[in-house]
Amino acid sequence: MKTTQILIAGFGGQGVLFAGKFLAYKGLMEDLQVSWLPSYGPEMRGGTANCSVVLSDTPVGSPIITNPDVLIAMNLPSLQKFVNDVVPGGQIYVDSALIDEKVERTDVEVFYIPATTMAKENGIGSLANMILVGKLLQNHPELSFDGTDAVVEKLVPAKKAALVELNQKALDLGKNYK
Numbered sequence: 001m002k003t004t005q006i007l008i009a010g011f012g013g014q015g016v017l018f019a020g021k022f023l024a025y026k027g028l029m030e031d032l033q034v035s036w037l038p039s040y041g042p043e044m045r046g047g048t049a050n051c052s053v054v055l056s057d058t059p060v061g062s063p064i065i066t067n068p069d070v071l072i073a074m075n076l077p078s079l080q081k082f083v084n085d086v087v088p089g090g091q092i093y094v095d096s097a098l099i100d101e102k103v104e105r106t107d108v109e110v111f112y113i114p115a116t117t118m119a120k121e122n123g124i125g126s127l128a129n130m131i132l133v134g135k136l137l138q139n140h141p142e143l144s145f146d147g148t149d150a151v152v153e154k155l156v157p158a159k160k161a162a163l164v165e166l167n168q169k170a171l172d173l174g175k176n177y178k
Contacts, residue, residue: 003056005065009082010074012040012047015129020051026151027055035063072132093132111135118173127170134174145175
């Protein structure tokens, strides 16, 4: 596996940091070298939040990402801020339920997933983040979808055990989205 740099960005409360933590832990379970760097404003909900995840088969030199291979944009300000930073040939995942704007770049692969709508329609309103992560995993066979149950079980606290099944449902929705 080459080094993959992933930037997840959105508003606080959208699960940006959890999605990043999930990908980082998934990398650890696959014996990859991992870096996870959260960044958020002082607000608990509604402020800016982003998370940098580096996955590699060689040691990670820096957790700071300036040009991600993958961008997951969960709101319009995040897409506008980071769209031009994605490397040519990279991928951009857009929550098209919240972002009407289209990516004008032709040198990246763009996936428009109505994740927030899908989450609401399936009774998992707060898990649009994991729908987007499911699509990312489907498109990156080097990360594989295997073992996602174990990662979710490890990351979801015991007092929120009911969310384990819902997170897996969200991942599956993303994986199967066409």
